[in-house]
Amino acid sequence: MKINIKGIWIPFEILINKTLSDKEKLIYSIILYFSKEKDYCSISNNQLAELLNLTTNHVSKLISSLNNKKYVKVHLQYKKGSKEIENRII
Numbered sequence: 001m002k003i004n005i006k007g008i009w010i011p012f013e014i015l016i017n018k019t020l021s022d023k024e025k026l027i028y029s030i031i032l033y034f035s036k037e038k039d040y041c042s043i044s045n046n047q048l049a050e051l052l053n054l055t056t057n058h059v060s061k062l063i064s065s066l067n068n069k070k071y072v073k074v075h076l077q078y079k080k081g082s083k084e085i086e087n088r089i090i
Helices: 022-034 045-052 056-068
Strands: 075-078 085-089
Touching (some): 022 045
8 A cells, every 4th residue: 555644634623523533533534644745535345444553344433434524525426327336535
């Protein structure tokens, strides 16, 4: 995995948020970091899982939780004529 970052800054309003778990705060901060340039993030569950030493299933549940709590919006792009996911934009 090639992610070239020196660190992640967790904004204070996220850090003190009592509705988010510690892992949700971390993933949300990573998503915000990678959204700086293009206003969206397309990091994969595999990349996040490897970076944070979590399972991809756990990462998926955390992102779904952030989506359900309306902190992020997840948009899935499917391969043409298929139900197979080609890309996810957060």
